[in-house]
Amino acid sequence: MIKFNRVFKVYEKNIKALDDINIEIAKGEFVFLAGPSGAGKSTILKLLYREEIPTMGTIFIDNKEITHLNEHKMALYRRSMGFVFQDFKLLFDRTVFENIALPLVITGISEAYTKRRVAEMIEKKGLKGKEKLNPWQLSCGEKQRVAIARAVITSPPVILADEPTGNLDEESAWELMKWFLELSGKGTTIIFATHNRNIMEKYGKRIIRLKEGKVVEV
Amino acid sequence: MIKFNRVFKVYEKNIKALDDINIEIAKGEFVFLAGPSGAGKSTILKLLYREEIPTMGTIFIDNKEITHLNEHKMALYRRSMGFVFQDFKLLFDRTVFENIALPLVITGISEAYTKRRVAEMIEKKGLKGKEKLNPWQLSCGEKQRVAIARAVITSPPVILADEPTGNLDEESAWELMKWFLELSGKGTTIIFATHNRNIMEKYGKRIIRLKEGKVVEV
Amino acid sequence: MRWLKEVFLNFKRSGFMSMISIGTITITIATLGGYFIFNESIAYFETKVENKVEITAFLNEGGEALSTETLINEIKLMPETAEVLYFSKDAAYAEFTKDEESKQVIDSLGENPLPASIVVKLKTYTQKGVEDMAKNLRAKPQVEEVQYGAKEVENLINIINVIKIITFVTGLIFIIASVLVVSNVINLTVYARRQDIYIMQLVGATRSFIRMPFILEGVIHGFLGGLAGWGVVYLITNIMLTQIKKETGIDLSGFYIVGANYFVTKFLLAALGAGTALGFIGSIFSQGNPPK
Amino acid sequence: MRWLKEVFLNFKRSGFMSMISIGTITITIATLGGYFIFNESIAYFETKVENKVEITAFLNEGGEALSTETLINEIKLMPETAEVLYFSKDAAYAEFTKDEESKQVIDSLGENPLPASIVVKLKTYTQKGVEDMAKNLRAKPQVEEVQYGAKEVENLINIINVIKIITFVTGLIFIIASVLVVSNVINLTVYARRQDIYIMQLVGATRSFIRMPFILEGVIHGFLGGLAGWGVVYLITNIMLTQIKKETGIDLSGFYIVGANYFVTKFLLAALGAGTALGFIGSIFSQGNPPK
Numbered sequence A, B: 001m002i003k004f005n006r007v008f009k010v011y012e013k014n015i016k017a018l019d020d021i022n023i024e025i026a027k028g029e030f031v032f033l034a035g036p037s038g039a040g041k042s043t044i045l046k047l048l049y050r051e052e053i054p055t056m057g058t059i060f061i062d063n064k065e066i067t068h069l070n071e072h073k074m075a076l077y078r079r080s081m082g083f084v085f086q087d088f089k090l091l092f093d094r095t096v097f098e099n100i101a102l103p104l105v106i107t108g109i110s111e112a113y114t115k116r117r118v119a120e121m122i123e124k125k126g127l128k129g130k131e132k133l134n135p136w137q138l139s140c141g142e143k144q145r146v147a148i149a150r151a152v153i154t155s156p157p158v159i160l161a162d163e164p165t166g167n168l169d170e171e172s173a174w175e176l177m178k179w180f181l182e183l184s185g186k187g188t189t190i191i192f193a194t195h196n197r198n199i200m201e202k203y204g205k206r207i208i209r210l211k212e213g214k215v216v217e218v
Numbered sequence C, D: 001m002r003w004l005k006e007v008f009l010n011f012k013r014s015g016f017m018s019m020i021s022i023g024t025i026t027i028t029i030a031t032l033g034g035y036f037i038f039n040e041s042i043a044y045f046e047t048k049v050e051n052k053v054e055i056t057a058f059l060n061e062g063g064e065a066l067s068t069e070t071l072i073n074e075i076k077l078m079p080e081t082a083e084v085l086y087f088s089k090d091a092a093y094a095e096f097t098k099d100e101e102s103k104q105v106i107d108s109l110g111e112n113p114l115p116a117s118i119v120v121k122l123k124t125y126t127q128k129g130v131e132d133m134a135k136n137l138r139a140k141p142q143v144e145e146v147q148y149g150a151k152e153v154e155n156l157i158n159i160i161n162v163i164k165i166i167t168f169v170t171g172l173i174f175i176i177a178s179v180l181v182v183s184n185v186i187n188l189t190v191y192a193r194r195q196d197i198y199i200m201q202l203v204g205a206t207r208s209f210i211r212m213p214f215i216l217e218g219v220i221h222g223f224l225g226g227l228a229g230w231g232v233v234y235l236i237t238n239i240m241l242t243q244i245k246k247e248t249g250i251d252l253s254g255f256y257i258v259g260a261n262y263f264v265t266k267f268l269l270a271a272l273g274a275g276t277a278l279g280f281i282g283s284i285f286s287q288g289n290p291p292k
């Protein structure tokens, strides 16, 4: 279970990104995070991922507070989540294969398993033939698919996706949704930030709507 | 007038991105470039911008061939266009103000004019209050707006926009379209690559549809 | 295995940076090696000169053998004394009359006018040390007169001491500079890869996973730099030996430092060790986390 | 103006990199400065020693004044000759009889047994040069016997020549190393900003717009590095002078190189000039375009 308790986030230069956020997300839930540009969607995901620390308030994951993890615990904590970054955050001088394999490599999983699993994932995401390219040689949509593949390669219990369809064509976007719903059905918690009204409206899932750092609809 | 004459682009590892492209775009036209991810939309724009060189074929702008420009001429040629890059390509250690001002600075325009013009643009694009932030401190939608502002700050005769609405919320996207149509009305040639069916269908403009590097609809 | 693969990847990805890192260590090791050889040469040259500085005390005519022996023992017991030699009147005569002309002069005097003498060599040579010993000797009742090396030789010794200090300080500066440069180069590598490091941290890599390749890289760069540095010194030494032989006719190839036994075994090992150590220290000193 | 602003921005943005660049030039200038002072000291010390090496030719008894003059002129005309001094029999007598005992010995012989002599000083000193001159002199009919400095002094000169060669080569290596390091540092700066450069090119910046700040940056780094390097040498020199004075009692603060007149004007200007030049050369040598 994920719980935000009176969370504020004020960035440098006094920019208030989140203003008294109180939300609860159950285990296995599929939630959309909506709101206009600059509303604070990415900030909420970053707080959950410990990329940022709240200025005030506490965040609980499974009743554990995550603000005070030390460096090592934080690394382990992050491994329990998959994050599709809005700007992909791929390693630019490694191949597609290496990028997707990264979460397995850092946990020290056997090479044989890694190879098999990554090859499977590449096949599934339609990246066949691009394994050996570097991210800068990919189209934007392909980069996004690599980012998604990397986020789900370890089958984490929680997936945070920040606008994962922004650079996908409609077909690919629907395919991604189908796939995420499948994972959700298997018990994965998914938090999905998006602008895409079509997608949000189609599934009847809970939508947390933000505006100027405040929750306007839960 | 922009003309592609039997243009092929084969990337490293024998990846065929463009396959016999023949298109003509009139001065002042507003054209959509459509097609699924990896179809070659960005590649067409990159060729026009001389970021890439065609493997075969020729590209004419105003009846001038652009493949053989030397370094200096290429720099000047690029100044005649505004490019909204799909991945923004902002200078990460400069402020929003400096990023938007860059095209004016490199042409040596007076500082006073630059200041005034950039301030205007920041106001117009809803970036007020963010002038002094660095791009990494912006939300994705804000970054995209900075990229758009930079592309149009010199009022270039040609604007190339690569998925400029991908990270904008719907409202901002419509606003951008309104603005682009206005520029188009004043004679600016606009080539607009996008996945967004809603946007493409609304305006009744010409759509060049690509698939696997081939033009499937002009 | 994984680490080595990481290091290899780093090499492949940023050969440019690796070259700079290795090059810096090469320069450092070459400098240190050159400094070492230079210093050894000075030390060698110094013993040669120092052996020439002796303090001679001419003894009183008719000094008894017993009191002379007392004097010699007394001097031998002084902490600064390295060696004491005794030359009797006869020995002095034998030395002086080696050339015929002098013999004629002396013989014409009828009797041997040359006094017996003792020669004192000191352990360390400073102007003050020599002067103190001379004063000491002069105060002895057995001593008639004290002579010691010409003023110039003393000056020489002083200058050598100055050079010694200078080279020591220079050497120290170089070692400090090397560590600084190496750790800076690794910092630069970290800096150039800050994006990578940041992303790896985001994906859940632990500190050691991120640091290990940099440290290993530093060590490998150090090893290679040590090897190359040794090679540079080897090359330059050989060129210089040839040049010296051509210019001055002195064949220094037998000098122990440049001999194969020393140069190709001990010195090579030292260069590799020093290079590796520098690489390691540099990488340890470098920050693990890139500046934001 | 724009360029200076760019440079200032670069400083602000990557103080870390700037520090490395400036630091490297500082080390280089300090090294070169130290080398220069060391070399000047050796040169100074060398003249001191060299002045002691003279070749003395004792002339035949009864050689005529005219033929002696011919001999002197002949020797003066040799290209390697620096100076020729003539000592008559009387001069030799005056010199020898300065101490009472010797005067007694000589006077007891009835007539002056000391020969007239000429003393030759050479322009450059090599063992071979000295020996050749001695052989030359020995072949002259006017010359009875030739003597020259003791073997040890010759060895000394040879060793000094070796040191000279070594320091020269070392100096050369350092200059080359400095330019390499500086241009590498600028390359690194370019490398670290490759993304920026690429984006600026995309937006239509010309080559000179992109390169100018890097070159200016190199020059400014060079200037600052030169200043800092001079400061380092100044500091170390002062520390060493104090130390030398404490250890050997020699006060070198009057030595012309370390004097305020030389150190604070000419040497400072040279350091700034050399630093700036290094920065400029380094930035010129660096590639304008980053590696892809």
Ligand SMILES: Nc1ncnc2c1ncn2[C@@H]1O[C@H](COP(=O)(O)OP(=O)(O)OP(=O)(O)O)[C@@H](O)[C@H]1O
Pocket: A011, A012, A015, A016, A017, A035, A036, A037, A038, A039, A040, A041, A042, A043, A044, A086, B130, B133, B136, B137, B138, B139, B140, B141, B142, B167
């Ligand atoms: N590091 C930062 N420093 C300063 N301000 C920041 C920083 N990161 C985000 N902000 C500001 O916080 C606000 C919320 O940003 P956030 O990225 O959460 O928006 P978002 O809802 O994800 O928008 P988008 O849909 O455009 O991605 C924005 O106004 C942004 O400028």
Ligand SMILES: Nc1ncnc2c1ncn2[C@@H]1O[C@H](COP(=O)(O)OP(=O)(O)OP(=O)(O)O)[C@@H](O)[C@H]1O
Pocket: A130, A133, A136, A137, A138, A139, A140, A141, A142, A167, B011, B012, B015, B016, B017, B035, B036, B037, B038, B039, B040, B041, B042, B043, B044, B086
């Ligand atoms: N530098 C490169 N090296 C190798 N292949 C490349 C390179 N750039 C693009 N490609 C390949 O060319 C094809 C077309 O890419 P392009 O970026 O033009 O697609 P796109 O239509 O813009 O797709 P998207 O909508 O995802 O941005 C893709 O398959 C891509 O992998």
Ligand SMILES: [Mg+2]
Pocket: A041, A042, A043, A086, A162, B139, B140, B141
């Ligand atoms: Mg966002």
Ligand SMILES: [Mg+2]
Pocket: A139, A140, A141, B041, B042, B043, B086, B162
């Ligand atoms: Mg594209």
